[in-house]
Amino acid sequence: MTNLRRLAGATLISTPLLLLGAMLTSPPQADDSDAAYLASLAKDESLSILSANLFHYYWxxxxxxVPAVLTLLRGDRGRALTAVGVAATAFGAIQMSGMLFSDWVFAAMPxxxxxxxxxxxxEQINADPSLNVWLRTGTVLGLVMPAVLMAGLARNGVIGWWAAPVALLPMIAGPLVGAMVAPAAGSVVGALCCAPLALVGVRLLGRTAPRVAAAEATAEPARTGR
Structure with a gap:
C-alpha cells in the first residue's frame, strides 16, 4: 500500500509540469481550419512531437x-461518487492518451x-463514426470526470470543495487566457488548474509516513471485525 501511494502521489504531482510543458510546446495555428492545424504540426515536427509526448504522458x-485515490477514503461518505469519478477519469485518460498517436502521423503527413x-x-479519418465516439468519450470523460472525482473526495473530507470546479478548467481556462492575453499565460493558467490533482498527490504521499501507516494498520482489524 505504501509503495502504491508513493508512486501514485509522485505521478499526480507531476501532472501540472507535464501539462505546462505540453501547452508551452504546442505549435500555434494561423486559424481553426484543418489545413492550418496540419501546417502547424508540420512546420516544426520536432516541437510538435515533443508536445505530443508531454500530452500523452500527462494522460x-x-x-x-487515480485508482490509488480510493485508498484515501475513510468511511462511506462520498465513496460511490469517488469510485465513479476514478473509473471514468481513468477511462477518459486512456482514450485521450491513445488519440495522441495521430500527432505523429499528422505532423509527418504534409x-x-x-x-x-x-x-x-x-478529413476522411475524422469522418469515421467510431473515431468520433473515441474522441468524444475521451474528451468528455477526461475533462469532466476529474471534477466528479474531486467532488467525491471533498464529500469524504479528503480535500476542499474548491477542487471540483477548478478540476474542470485545465483545458478551458488555459486556451481562453491564451487567446485573450498570451499563449504562455494560457499555458501557466492551464497547468495551475491541475492543482487539485497535485494536491491529491500530496495527500497520497502524506499517507506514506510511518506513523500514518502504523495507525492505519492498527485501525484495519477494528474496521473489519477481526
Whole structure:
C-alpha cells in the first residue's frame, strides 16, 4: 500500500509540469481550419512531437495514478461518487492518451503527401463514426470526470470543495487566457488548474509516513471485525 501511494502521489504531482510543458510546446495555428492545424504540426515536427509526448504522458500519469485515490477514503461518505469519478477519469485518460498517436502521423503527413492531400486524409479519418465516439468519450470523460472525482473526495473530507470546479478548467481556462492575453499565460493558467490533482498527490504521499501507516494498520482489524 505504501509503495502504491508513493508512486501514485509522485505521478499526480507531476501532472501540472507535464501539462505546462505540453501547452508551452504546442505549435500555434494561423486559424481553426484543418489545413492550418496540419501546417502547424508540420512546420516544426520536432516541437510538435515533443508536445505530443508531454500530452500523452500527462494522460498516462492520470490513468495509472487515480485508482490509488480510493485508498484515501475513510468511511462511506462520498465513496460511490469517488469510485465513479476514478473509473471514468481513468477511462477518459486512456482514450485521450491513445488519440495522441495521430500527432505523429499528422505532423509527418504534409511533407510526404503535400498539404492538400494531407487535409483530404485528415478529413476522411475524422469522418469515421467510431473515431468520433473515441474522441468524444475521451474528451468528455477526461475533462469532466476529474471534477466528479474531486467532488467525491471533498464529500469524504479528503480535500476542499474548491477542487471540483477548478478540476474542470485545465483545458478551458488555459486556451481562453491564451487567446485573450498570451499563449504562455494560457499555458501557466492551464497547468495551475491541475492543482487539485497535485494536491491529491500530496495527500497520497502524506499517507506514506510511518506513523500514518502504523495507525492505519492498527485501525484495519477494528474496521473489519477481526
Amino acid at each position: 498516462v500519469a492520470i490513468a495509472i495514478a 511533407a510526404v503527401t503535400g498539404l492538400d492531400q494531407a487535409v483530404r486524409v485528415f
